Amino acid sequence: MTGSSTDEVEPLLAQGEIDMIFGAKSVGEAAEPEPPALNRLIHGKAVSYERLPMAEIVFERLARIMGGSLRNLFQDNVDVHLADLASQRLADSFPTIGSASLLAVFRAREWDNLGVMVIDYDTIYNLTEILLGGRGVAPGQPRVLRPLTSIERNLTERLIRLVLHDLTVSFAPICAVSFELERTETDPRFAAVGRNAGAALTARISLTTANRTGAIGIILPYATIEPVRELLLQQFMGEKFGRDSIWEAHLAEELWHTDIELEALLDQQTLKLSAVMNLREGDIMPLGSPKGSPVALRCGDVVLFSAQLGVRNGRIAAEIDHKVDPATRDQ
Structure with missing residues (x-):
């Protein structure tokens, strides 16, 4: 059987101590319109802002x-x-x-x-x-506000x-x-x-x-x-x-003297692994792109120009048609 305790738990702070902290008047005294301490807590001057x-x-x-x-x-x-x-x-x-x-x-x-x-x-x-x-005027000379x-x-x-x-x-x-x-x-x-x-x-x-x-x-x-x-x-x-x-002018000037490698993609073929392993020095791989076929000129994986396949002085050559628009490269 559990009995109820007759001891009352005392509050941590009495009402008078709470009123003293907030600057409020006790019961029966004239109440202030807004205690200064309470006003500072509610309307504190601290403002949350980001540093700029x-x-x-x-x-x-x-x-x-x-x-x-x-x-x-x-x-x-x-x-x-x-x-x-x-x-x-x-x-x-x-x-x-x-x-x-x-x-x-x-x-x-x-x-x-x-x-x-x-x-x-x-x-x-x-x-x-x-x-x-x-x-x-001499420093400290008084002035009348008007x-x-x-x-x-x-x-x-x-x-x-x-x-x-x-x-x-x-x-x-x-x-x-x-x-x-x-x-x-x-x-x-x-x-x-x-x-x-x-x-x-x-x-x-x-x-x-x-x-x-x-x-x-x-x-x-x-x-x-x-x-x-x-x-x-x-x-x-x-x-x-x-x-x-x-620095910007120097960088722009030096970029014009930068060397890059430009590759021409003449043809793409799919071969069996056994055929690739049997390739030897001197073997000839015929290109499937005839004269006039489109050729992509690229630097690394970026396509820069579109060209046409041709022959000049007995050698394979590519004639540039136009520059590839960056907005259409991935399309």
């Missing part, structure tokens, strides 16, 4: 191209370098944007999706001063279109894509280009010229770059995206 090796090369190339473009725009040397490249939630990219920044929403025409470029206030201020003939004027917005749009053109050139070795400016915004809420919980590729490019510093941010949601995700996953060494024009 080619993306870093693309934005490094963008920084180099922008160095020349901005030099022509500012009429002065500009130090441009990629300060940061990371993948994070789209919702985490916008809180770091300053209140006086200008956000440019642009479209990738071939990908049929959007991205955002962020121009901070220092960059806008410095751009306006330089293009309007302003002189260098709404952007129409002149500042127009000059900044000129910079935005220049960067979008250079971004198009940077992606050219990977794929053909064109980036076009759609609109500019000053409030991040009106520059939403994807789901807040979705991952995005964020790049920050630093600019320095005439004791003035600035930064340009580019945000590309993963949904935007999905059409070229496989290309961005590739790994290339060097700065020429896996291609070397000098």
